[in-house]
Amino acid sequence: MYPFKLIVVDLETTGNSPKRGEKIIQISAVIIEHGKIVDQFTSFVSPGKPIPPFIEELTGINDEMVKGAPAFHEIAPKILELLENGVFVAHNVTFDLSFLQAELEEAGYYTFNGPAFDTVELAKITMPSADSFKLTELSNSLSLSHVRPHQADSDAYVTAELLLHFIHRLELLPLVTLEKLQVLSEYLKSDLSLLFNEIVTQKQGHVEDLPLELEVHRGIALRKKSDSKTAYAADGDPIDPDILSNLEMHLSPYEKREAQIQMIDEVSETFQEGRHLVIEAGTGVGKSLGYLLPSLQFAKQRDDRVVISTFTTQLQEQLMQKEIKLLEKVSPFSFQTVLLKGKNHYINLFKFEQSLREGDFQYDVVLTKMQILVWLTRTETGDVDELNLTSGGQLFWNRLRHDGWHLPHSKDPWVSKDFYLNARKRAQAADLIITNHSMLLSDIINKGNLIPSYDYLVIDEAHHLEKSARQHLGIVLDYLSIKFSTSQLGTLDQKQLYGRLYGLMNMYDIEGSLHSFELDSHVQRFYIDLEEAMTVLGNVFFKNAKKRTGAQKIQHRISEEMKMSRSWQPVQMAMERVISGMKLINKQFQEILDTIKSKKLKLKDNEKALVEEFHSFLVEWGELEQQFRTVFLKEMTDYVLWLDGDTRSLPNSLIIQAQPVAVAQNLKEELFAKKKSVVLTSATLTVSDSFGYFLNEIGLKKEEIKQLQLSSPFDYAQSATLFIPNDVPEIQQVSNEEYIEGISSHLIGVAQATKGRMLILFTSYDMLRKTYELMKESGLLEDYVLMAQGITSGSRTRLTKNFQRFDKAILFGTSSFWEGVDIPGEDLSCLALVRLPFSPPDEPVTQAKSEILKAQGRNPFSSHSLPEAIIRFKQGVGRLIRRSSDRGIVIVYDRRIKTTRYGKAFIQSIPAMKVREGDLSDLITWIEDWL
Structure with missing residues (x-):
């Protein structure tokens, strides 16, 4: 086992800051040696001041409990004795260690100067898909006994158990993954590199087989994709009409609800007859099974797929994890369900492989790389929604996400393992495809290129459809995202995209129609023009905001009349310069990429990855240029345009939004007219028992759709x-x-x-x-x-x-x-x-x-x-x-x-x-x- 003693510490305190006179009220230390918990020391501590009510409510520790307890200086020698020659471990080690050091110093003792492990950091690496990295949630998810959360003895003990669990998880990882984690661990905030070094050393000491569910491709271990074949019921086979009877065995308590049975019958009839249906299903009706059962039955009988669209990712996950798993248990036939999202949700493994070879040791980047390495040994989807990333990790993900290919597929050595292509392939064979309103609407705009062709659709959370369509057909430009996105290009002398591409051009003797120094001048001019344009826009916003006293976060509408006025001219002129610069830069870089592609060069892997990353960047750049052009240079008679912002932080807080005022016609022509059957459902669709308002907003007349209200069964x-x-x-x-x-x-x-x-x-x-x-x-x-x-x-x-x-x-x-x-x-x-x-x-x-x-x-x-x-x-x-x-x-x-x-x-x-x-x-x- 490991040669170091681990001391897992937890403190309860009167507040967050020892500098403000806050004190320890309870301390507990759990000792781990040779992989086992061997001892625990716990003591209340007299803080010499009343315990605040909030802390009492949080911890359950009151003034009576610490009355007569030792002062900290009385137990300090015992604490130091426990810590001697050990590793200090805590859940959020910065807080516990710094608080303890402050108390030791104040009591006149030397402070602890040994290594420290943070179990929050370790949780993020070993459990990258956890919903939360808080102690209570982690212990609940692993069914660890945590009887008194926010009391030091219980918290310290459960942290010790978590630590042992995390170490065990690391030991199960393949050596190829651990060796990469070991290199990256040197750049973590706590001293976890000690742990990674020890595990790798022990693993290297003996040969072990790779687990059957894993494979190694180009030095990265990943989970094999499960066989997507599914057994279909033979044509014409009768399907058990009463799957509901099987539910009673698996749902406790399962109530047979008349309203749910009525919903199942109506959805089934709607699909059979090829018409549209709207259902308001009150709380407790069992809406999800009410449409999933008939959708599945119809898909199997007709050998046709049904698409289910939801607004929230929570409902998507609930359907996949709860209702679909339940149907798999009770259904007399096998079936396949796929959760399909836009390609930006999936990781580009080629880009990730190359990122591991870069010397970027910024903390969030290092942590995210470690999370992804572990996640790849577990994920079958490659979907970022499975990962719990930091905000900095989300920015790094933007470099790794899938954007399609610029070079031919064959140039990507990861194409056979590609998660996005696998999701598309599985969707082609699926009975049920679960997606979201955003993907549904993108597919409509892209003429059906994203979701395999379908004629039968269920829209859950349908009260969001009109708003989703407005947002999807609209434009959102926020200053900070624009700045981050465009700044990734960098300039000639920076090691960002332009600087790296310039190195590639030199190596293969590639020239653009503009000399690189001319192009660099245009890039630098663009950054200045963009900053000026946003400042001018911020000034227009601020002048109008001053008219509203008191409010700081406000919205200001830009009407077509205002766009014709003199006050708007400086904005338009500034944006024309920005758009002109973007067009020229886009054209030049696109020419360079096309030249690289046409020359059929034998690029190294890191060079291919750079070309793909630059292609992704230019796709985003082109979309941004088009959005600027639409908002600032075109007439938007059917759109509403406005600015959002906080007057205290301009232009940083500035957001430009444009949305179509009405989407009824779009939905009528592009969705309802083109599908054989659409079922719309939600718990909130009627006003005074009428669907009129909802139907009007989405472009349907009452006579074009059957309507059904199912009241909640609750009393x-x-x-x-x-x-x-x-x-x-x-x-x-x-x-x-x-x-x-x-x-x-x-x-x-x-x-x-x-x-x-x-x-x-x-x-x-x-x-x-x-x-x-x-x-x-x-x-x-x-x-x-x-x-x-x-x-x-x-x-x-x-x-x-x-x-x-x-x-x-x-x-x-x-x-x-x-x-x-x-x-x-x-x-x-x-x-x-x-x-x-x-x-x-x-x-x-x-x-x-x-x-x-x-x-x-x-x-x-x-x-x-x-x-x-x-x-x-x-x-x-x-x-x-x-x-x-x-x-x-x-x-x-x-x-x-x-x-x-x-x-x-x-x-x-x-x-x-x-x-x-x-x-x-x-x-x-x-x-x-x-x-």
Whole structure:
């Protein structure tokens, strides 16, 4: 085993910074020798100050528990004795080690100067596909016992178990992979190179066979692709009509739902008859199986493929990991399902191989290379969505992603192992193809070149189709991405793309129509022109932003009239220079690449990889040039154009967006008219029991599609109540500040009554932030954990998981939290909607749609703003009851739901539940009685 002693340490502290006087309140050290846990030392530590309520809530450690505990200086000698001649190990070693060093120094002792391992870093390398690298999530995913998260003894012990697990994972890797990891490990932040050196030395000491599931190609180990052949039911074989009966054995509890059976029958009939169908399936209907079962049955009977499209990657993964695996168990016949994404999702192995030979030892690049090396021994898809990369790793991935080929396929020594080609091949033989709205729409634009030909389609999360189509047919240009993308070209004297290509040109005596120094001058001029153009655009944005007092993150619409005005002329002139420069540079480099290709040179592998990388870059460059030309030089009568930005950070925060105002005609002609049968489904499609608004937005008339509403089987009348407070100010009669003050004090009272377990939804980030600050600063919720989107770090998924971990938690969310957040059970008992989710009237797309509706003689509010808000409201309310046993309360603070004529439409569009009205004391009394 390994010759070093490992000391796994965890600390609990009163805060994050010892420099600010924060102290250790508990320490634990687990000793590992010869690959086994041999001892553990744990002690509470007296901090000499009160433990903050948040830390008490987080750790469960209170002042009583540390009363009489030793001060740190009393146990320091014991700690140093444990650490002597050992390796310090911790989960996020920088925090624990630096905190311990500060305490040792303050106590007058020498500090630890030995090596340190970080198990977070090791987790990223050994488990590159983990959803999270947090201690609790890692231990849960490996079913390790972690009885008291955030107490040092439990945390240290589970970290020690994780460390041993990670080492075991490394030992199972083939030597060829480990040797590459060993070289890269020298550039990690912690001293893990010691571990890699030791494992490699031991592996080299004996010969071992490569595992059967792996192969080595050009020095890189990767998983063999499984045989994609599948056994088909013979033509005409009857297929078991009641697969549902088999589900009872595999789903516990499985409820036979009448609505689900009705959905299965309707989807089946729709495909058989070759028509279109729209289904609103309420929460609990079992929508996914409701369309997957008949799709699969139809695909097998007709020997034809069915495409399933979703909006979110979460739903795609759920379908593949849950419903499809379930169908594989219960289906009497075998079938094949493929998850198909755009080629940019797949790794180009040739580019990756060459990147391993480069001397780029920047930390994120090194870590990402190590993650990919390990991942390649496990992945069968080569899809980046399987990887959990850092933001720097994502940028490096942009160099490795697939963009097709410039040189002939035969020049790529990895073509036989190519993941993208394999996914396309498997899709050709698949019964079901699962994809996303983005890929679906790209395929339509590319005339069917991306997805194998199909006639039968299911669109889940269909309420996003119109928005997805607008975004996909639109343009998004953000300053930082443009700058990063174009800067990869570099200049002649830099070792970036241009500098490397110039070396290749010299080697093979290749010349362009411009001398390299002339071309370099144009490249350098382009960078200056681009910076100037963006600065001019930022100035136009800032002048218009000044008219809106208070707001910092704003949107400003650019109308066709404004594009004709004098104030826009400097922008247009600056952008004309940028576009002219881009065209010339693109032409020159394309000529050089074409010359290299036509000469049929015997390029070395690293040279071929450079040509492919430059080709990918020029594809992106050409797309960017075309987008600039469309936005700044062409008339965009059917489009809405606007700028997004934060006035505090211009031009860095600047985003230019253009979208078609309406996509109904595009969808009608390019999708619905060309497919035999399309099934559209979602939990939120109707407004006051009518599909009219949704169908109008996607270009279908009621007589062109069968409509079906399936209500949720949950008993909302018993499990949910809608409460409308009558003692808060009316939103349109007071200032924003007064409204926020009114609801904040109300929300504090409600939170205390519900003991947290509360999700508060906002329609604007500014209102969320101010409400969060008022509630936090009130001092009345010190025992509660307040988490807010955009304020508390972490993604939506991370915030949701953290919310479920704490007893007294309040979660503040906006935009994406109105849907797709799934918090079943008692973790969420109260949902508060701060205002009805109308889009702001000056929001560019809303404004442009309103103008068109007015021109048609229609009312923009009733035709667009109201139905859009109702569908969003339904999505918000849908967060509360996720299963039949859930109970909860919805509080709507916006009194327009009661005081306006249109308010009834909101209540009528959600499942029937009790509606109550009253003041805060009524509400608290009622909550205490009911919850």
